[in-house]
Structure formats: C-alpha cells, structure tokens
Amino acid sequence: MNYSFTKTVLQRFAVVLGFLPMLLVISKPLQAQERYPAVARISYVSGPVSYSRGDYPNEWDEAAVNVPFTLGDRIYLPEDGRAELQLPSGNVIRLAPRSYFSALNLAHDVKQFYLGEGAAFFNIRRLASDEIIEIDTPNVSVTLEQEGRYRVEVDENGNSRISVRRGKVIVAASGRQITMGEGELRVYGIDSPRYEVVAPRNADGFDRWVAEREARYERAYPDAYRYASDQIIGVEDLSEHGRWEEIPEYGYAWTPSRVAAGWAPYSVGRWFWQDPWGWSWISDEPWGWATCHYGRWTPYRSRWYWVPIRPRTRVVRYAPAVVEFVRVRDHIGWFPLHPRDRFNPWWDRRGRQNVTQNITYVNRTYVTIVNQNTFVSARNVTNNVVRDSVLVREASSVRVIEQPLPIPNRSSLRVAGEKERPRGQQPPATILSRAAVVRTALPPPPPTFEQKLPEIQKGQGKPVAPAAAAELALKNAQSSRRIDIRPAAVEASRRGRRSEPRRLRPAQSKGLGTCTAAAD
Numbered sequence: 001m002n003y004s005f006t007k008t009v010l011q012r013f014a015v016v017l018g019f020l021p022m023l024l025v026i027s028k029p030l031q032a033q034e035r036y037p038a039v040a041r042i043s044y045v046s047g048p049v050s051y052s053r054g055d056y057p058n059e060w061d062e063a064a065v066n067v068p069f070t071l072g073d074r075i076y077l078p079e080d081g082r083a084e085l086q087l088p089s090g091n092v093i094r095l096a097p098r099s100y101f102s103a104l105n106l107a108h109d110v111k112q113f114y115l116g117e118g119a120a121f122f123n124i125r126r127l128a129s130d131e132i133i134e135i136d137t138p139n140v141s142v143t144l145e146q147e148g149r150y151r152v153e154v155d156e157n158g159n160s161r162i163s164v165r166r167g168k169v170i171v172a173a174s175g176r177q178i179t180m181g182e183g184e185l186r187v188y189g190i191d192s193p194r195y196e197v198v199a200p201r202n203a204d205g206f207d208r209w210v211a212e213r214e215a216r217y218e219r220a221y222p223d224a225y226r227y228a229s230d231q232i233i234g235v236e237d238l239s240e241h242g243r244w245e246e247i248p249e250y251g252y253a254w255t256p257s258r259v260a261a262g263w264a265p266y267s268v269g270r271w272f273w274q275d276p277w278g279w280s281w282i283s284d285e286p287w288g289w290a291t292c293h294y295g296r297w298t299p300y301r302s303r304w305y306w307v308p309i310r311p312r313t314r315v316v317r318y319a320p321a322v323v324e325f326v327r328v329r330d331h332i333g334w335f336p337l338h339p340r341d342r343f344n345p346w347w348d349r350r351g352r353q354n355v356t357q358n359i360t361y362v363n364r365t366y367v368t369i370v371n372q373n374t375f376v377s378a379r380n381v382t383n384n385v386v387r388d389s390v391l392v393r394e395a396s397s398v399r400v401i402e403q404p405l406p407i408p409n410r411s412s413l414r415v416a417g418e419k420e421r422p423r424g425q426q427p428p429a430t431i432l433s434r435a436a437v438v439r440t441a442l443p444p445p446p447p448t449f450e451q452k453l454p455e456i457q458k459g460q461g462k463p464v465a466p467a468a469a470a471e472l473a474l475k476n477a478q479s480s481r482r483i484d485i486r487p488a489a490v491e492a493s494r495r496g497r498r499s500e501p502r503r504l505r506p507a508q509s510k511g512l513g514t515c516t517a518a519a520d
Helices: 003-017 205-224 288-293 372-376 389-395 449-458 466-475
Strands: 040-046 050-052 074-077 082-086 092-095 099-106 110-124 132-136 141-144 148-154 160-166 169-173 176-180 183-188 194-198 242-247 251-256 269-274 278-283 296-300 303-307 323-328 331-336 368-371 436-438 485-487 504-506 514-517
Touching (some): 040 092, 074 082, 092 205, 132 436, 169 183
Parallel strands (some): 436 485
Antiparallel strands (some): 040 082, 050 074, 110 148, 141 169, 148 160, 160 183, 183 194, 242 251, 251 303, 269 278, 323 331, 331 368
8 A cells, every 4th residue: 555645645535524633643554574463461350251353253252361462352341340451561451340342453553442331441651652552432532642540431321431540641532632631531422522521539449459450560560570571561470470590591580380290381271373473372371471472491400491581672572472383193292492492483484495494492302292183173282282102202303394284263263162161241232333433543454264264274374464464354344344433533513514623622610611612
C-alpha cells in the first residue's frame, strides 16, 4: 500500500466532510521486513474467565495463566471473574467482573483496546514518545497521553466513565475531543454523547484488588529486574518460586526451587498454534512466561539455570519458545537452547535447506518427546512424555528440523486439549453487537484459521507471516470484521448528516459542571 497516497486521499476526504481537525491518527507504514505483533500475557485469572482467539472467533475457552494475548484476541469475565494482562515495560491492565475486553491493535508502537462493558484499570509505567495506547468504548475513545494510572468503565447501556488517577488523556467522540488531567468524566449517550465532570468516588472492591496486585508487583520489582531487562514480562514472578545465583560464565541466573526429579525446561505445559509464529508454548508453571519466551537455559551442578536478557538491552523480542525441534518417526521432540546455541527461529525460516544441520547443541541430550497427536492436539506434555530409550537415543542424534513440523488442526488452536478444560462462557449478544468508537485507524482483523489453513498446508507447516495474513484479511474483509467501527472524528447531526466538529471546553460555572460544546 502506498502510504503517502493513502494519507492524501484521507485528508481530502476529511476536508470534504469537514472534520480535518479530528482526522483519524494513522499508524506508521510497515517497513520492508516483517513486523510481528506485540504480545501481552494473561498473568492472573480468578473465577470464570473466558478467552477467544482473534483467528478463531466463534470459540471460547476457559482462560489460563501464561496464555499469549495478541491481535484480535478477546477476554470475557462473567460475575466473579477477574483477570490481569501484562504488557512490555511493566505496563499492566486489570479487568473487573462483568467485563468484555479485546485487542483491536497490538503493535509495538500502537496498542489499541476495546472495552465493551465492565471496568479496566491501566497502570502505565512507561510510554515511548512514539507509542499510542488507546481504549475505545461504545461511545468514546480515550488516548493515554502520559504514564499514569487510569480507570475506564462502561455500563450496560454503553455509557462510559473515565477516571484519571495520575496522568493525562484525550477523550474523543462524535467529532469533538477534550484533554483531561486528574479527575473523572462521564460520557452519556451513543449517537450524540454528552460529557459531564463528576466528583471522584470512593474506592470499591475492584480498586482494592488492583492495589493488592500492584503492591505485590512493587515488592518483587527491585529484586526481579536487577539482573534482567525490564522489557521482559513476568520476571517479577521468579523470586517467589526460586532464587538468583551467580554461576560461572553467565553471572546471575535464576533457578526454580521446587520441580520434580528429572525436570527439564519446557516439560510442564503444552504446544498450541498461533500465527504468525506457529507452534507456541504455554507453560503450566506460574513462573513459566519469562523463562520460556526469553533468555536461555543451562545445566549447572545438577540444576537448571535460566540466563536472562540483561538490563539495558536495547531490543527485546518475544519468542513463542526458545527451543529447537527434532522429528523421530511419528514423534516430536524439543530441547531448550543454551546461551551458546544458535537460534534460527522456525517461524521466520525462508527454507529448511538453509538451516545448518551440523550444529552442535549444548542441551541436545535433554530432549522431551511426545507422539504427534499429543503435540498437535494441545494436550498436556507432562502426562504424555515418551521415555522409550530407543526413541530418546535416536532423537539425540537425528538432524534438527530436517522435516517440517506438523500441520495444525482445530484442536491445535485451543489453550488446552479438547477434554482437559471445559468451554468458556460467551458474552451476551447485546455486548458483541455494540460498535466501537475509535480515534486511531485500525489494521484489518486477523484472518480466520480456515482462511489461513490452505497457506499453512502449501508451506508444509510454515506459519502465515504478518504481511501475508494482512493480505488475506483484506481479501476477506467482510467475513473477517469482528466489530463495527464508528470513527471518533465524525459527528452525526440529528438529521443523520455529518456536521463540522467543535472542540469542547468546560462550561463556565462554579464547582463541577457539564462540559458543553463551545466554539473557540
């Protein structure tokens, strides 16, 4: 797509409609190389919480800790459900009961979420100068302008309430926008929303739970990120489940305190399929996110030690797992990569023939093996490890990734095998049918798994890369759209026509009052 041409067309279109001052913020154009989406972590689940993938939108699983949350994914919390999502750089989102939440965009420079109902608390510790964090609701779009603490709520009628505990936001809807510092604002109505400044209310049960979770993080933070980059999600979980020790060659590394005899990394959990990376690891260990998606493992004195990416590393990227695979007949094996091992990501290989086959891997003998059905069906690895000595010996000598990895099927998409965890509750149709008011232009939603499967089969199990997925989504735009969109830049008049936007300023009155439209 020609970015300059597209921007010019949008500007001319905006002038015709009279809303150039509120033109949608356009995301940066893609570079020549693939740009993989950012990934959040489901870091806490309590009570009934459901999860739905962006490329499998009609299915709902019970959510679980350490499930990756990325573009198009959704989470629903019925009564008594609570959940937490962690983003890079220590940013955290916490969700209250009776909430519906989804990721409309999750790039490294644009993070855009939809809150269809319920309450979400955002603790933003770091906001890059070129980063956009936006929360869209059925009647307003909220852009977080500074690091701070924010609470956004949506009631059963689609009305919104924005609370800025610390920081600054831009609130935009129906062709108007205001900037707000600390305080609370209510926005009533869908078609012609009204703004009202309200008095901050007392802390409720959700606020108290947020404070408890935040205190836990603050206690763990100083020790956790002394040795690891603060761009790694989940390092604060490590101190509670193990200890940091200085080991030869690699300095301070972390070792788990309670594991089974014979335990090895990547042996307690399951594999599932998630484009654009393909086979991805979900750890069943509460501390398993950081240690499975970043860094390397090394054995030392009969223990395993995780060597992290160090502080002040400029670029830290998520990996679906830091392992290498082997195939042995109808079985799949893998082993953790050592700090000295070369990592050739399977999701970005341009051809199997380009992989150097004669590499010596330090951890090669610590291979975990399961049959192909267990691997493809997202079944628990721990209960299905193959210990046949002939297969283990063969796996230790067979060439690495000489054959392509298995092609996924529908069971590969669930965060647990078909019979291991019940289906999750679905949100009511009234919530799903609401449109989102957006300020930043959205990428196309991810294509469905059925739309991608022919490409995966053609590539012999190679995942669909971001650029190819975007092309598929554009070809299937009508069937791929998950949610209706209402641009914040457009103001609908009572006659249904678009009218010229006006900036808002608080009405001149003593004390708290209603924000009214006023020409400047």
